[in-house]
Amino acid sequence: xxxxxxxxxxFTGFNEPCRFEGEVYDLVVTGxxxxxxxxxxxxxxxxxxxxxLLGDDVRFNGDGMVSMFxxxxxxxxxxxxxxxxxxxxxERAARRALFGAYxxxxxxxxxxxxxxxxxxxxxxxxxAGTLLALKEDSPPVALxxxxxxxxxxxxxxxxxxxxxxxxxxxxxxxTGEMFCFGYAATGISTRDVAYYVIDAQGSIIHEVWFEMPxxxxxxxxxxxxxxxxxxxxxxxxxxxxxxxxxxxxxWDDRQDVxxxxxxxxxxxxxxxxxxxxCRFAAHFMNGxxxxxxxxxxAVAAEGNVFPFFPDVRGAAFDPQKALTxxxxxxxxxxxxxxxxxxxxxxxxxxxPNAHGFMLSADxxxxxxxxxxxFNSVAHHDYARAKTTLAYAGDGCGFQEPVFVPRxxxxxxxxxxxxxxxxxxxxRASDVVVLDVADLSADPVATxxxxxxxxxxxxGSWVAA
Ligand code: V55
Ligand code: FE
Numbered sequence: 001x002x003x004x005x006x007x008x009x010x011f012t013g014f015n016e017p018c019r020f021e022g023e024v025y026d027l028v029v030t031g032x033x034x035x036x037x038x039x040x041x042x043x044x045x046x047x048x049x050x051x052x053l054l055g056d057d058v059r060f061n062g063d064g065m066v067s068m069f070x071x072x073x074x075x076x077x078x079x080x081x082x083x084x085x086x087x088x089x090x091e092r093a094a095r096r097a098l099f100g101a102y103x104x105x106x107x108x109x110x111x112x113x114x115x116x117x118x119x120x121x122x123x124x125x126x127x128a129g130t131l132l133a134l135k136e137d138s139p140p141v142a143l144x145x146x147x148x149x150x151x152x153x154x155x156x157x158x159x160x161x162x163x164x165x166x167x168x169x170x171x172x173x174x175t176g177e178m179f180c181f182g183y184a185a186t187g188i189s190t191r192d193v194a195y196y197v198i199d200a201q202g203s204i205i206h207e208v209w210f211e212m213p214x215x216x217x218x219x220x221x222x223x224x225x226x227x228x229x230x231x232x233x234x235x236x237x238x239x240x241x242x243x244x245x246x247x248x249x250x251w252d253d254r255q256d257v258x259x260x261x262x263x264x265x266x267x268x269x270x271x272x273x274x275x276x277x278c279r280f281a282a283h284f285m286n287g288x289x290x291x292x293x294x295x296x297x298a299v300a301a302e303g304n305v306f307p308f309f310p311d312v313r314g315a316a317f318d319p320q321k322a323l324t325x326x327x328x329x330x331x332x333x334x335x336x337x338x339x340x341x342x343x344x345x346x347x348x349x350x351x352p353n354a355h356g357f358m359l360s361a362d363x364x365x366x367x368x369x370x371x372x373x374f375n376s377v378a379h380h381d382y383a384r385a386k387t388t389l390a391y392a393g394d395g396c397g398f399q400e401p402v403f404v405p406r407x408x409x410x411x412x413x414x415x416x417x418x419x420x421x422x423x424x425x426x427r428a429s430d431v432v433v434l435d436v437a438d439l440s441a442d443p444v445a446t447x448x449x450x451x452x453x454x455x456x457x458x459g460s461w462v463a464a
Pocket of ligand 2: 219458
């Protein structure tokens with residue numbers, strides 16, 4: 001039978017699987033690429049190789065497709081390649097899907113029982129000479145940074161003891177150390193977390209094991225100058241539910257938020273949990289500490305933001321409660337008790353990060369898609385208490401931007417944003433280069449891409 005994808009939102013329109021592997025040398029550029037753009041923009045996202053085993057699927061379950069735009073001398077070359085995960089290789093040989101629902105091995109074809117299910121579809125990070133393609137339910141997969149060929153599962157010279165590895169490691173720009181963790185580290189729905197520090201040469205130099213208060217998806221986290229913070233929000237997981245065929249992650253607003261604070265090189269007995277009201281938070285803009293005051297800037301909502309992880313008690317998805325706000329959680333390590341404070345962020349002049357960039361929804365401009373999509377990118381200039389929005393254009397939306405400094409020694413926030421733009425009405429893609437100094441002006445350069453680029457999740461800029 002010929003391959004046909006389901007006629008559902010996750011597989012049609014702009015989400016129709018693209019599955020294109022190849023290279024295009026010297027993309028057509030309108031405008032002028034600044035000389036500062038010398039390096040590679042890597043991006044990673046789901047692009048299902050096969051129609052799903054179970055008839056439909058969530059977007060987060062697609063096979064990892066990595067692409068790169070290499071900028072040099074005012075020119076750009078493009079390459080895209082699937083990550084050869086164990087799942088990808090087995091399904092390519094079978095010419096069909098063998099793995100079932102997101103994070104649910106009980107739905108798999110019996111022939112792949114016990115195999116690593118990772119899709120390597122969430123983030124791509126350079127470290128110690130390789131590129132790591134990441135999915136938080138499995139070990140990293142190393143890729144060649146030039147060819148994008150898959151090297152294989154990466155276990156840091158046999159030292160990775162966790163079954164899982166976060167898609168959001170943080171690299172300290174001063175030391176090159178990579179801070180990372182795995183949750184569900186001993187198997188799905190377990191509360192076990194393994195925390196690691198990996199040095200700039202790629203060796204694990206610190207390891208701590210602990211349990212989180214309840215089993216949940218811990219997608220992103222925060223590293224400050226002195227501490228790491230593990231945020232537990234109630235995107236819960238329960239093996240009995242999963243075995244019964246319900247989604248592997250479900251929203252449970254009866255649970256509180258817990259923030260686990262650990263000194264960067266602390267041990268399990270140093271870990272302290274702080275507790276606050278139920279919130280959804282998948283991503284964090286930044287975190288820092290001012291002595292014992294630990295600040296966590298969350299992109300937080302009152303209710304569930306991911307309708308494909310439904311409410312555990314069947315409550316309907318509430319789009320109003322799904323609106324996210326930049327929100328600061330502040331923990332005082334010197335105070336008694338286990339609480340923390342919460343403030344909706346207004347611009348304040350005291351932030352260690354003077355600038356922040358995020359995808360945004362400008363309600364005053366037309367949307368090509370629904371209002372939960374991003375028609376703009378925002379620059380928060382905290383010192384000037386100023387937010388500038390750049391609009392993607394009629395019928396367009398933005399994917400996640402990367403920031404490129406104007407020069408190696410440029411001051412914070414001085415540079416460019418490089419952004420894949422979805423031309424939704426034409427089902428086409430291009431890449432725009434915006435100058436942060438005048439973000440709402442026309443792009444300084446627009447790069448035509450002759451293939452449609454399905455929505456990626458995250459990406460990295462790697463200087464030449
Ligand atoms: C996210 C994305 C994932 C995932 C868990 O917020 C969380 C994002 C693309 O896959 O598995
Ligand atoms: Fe993420």
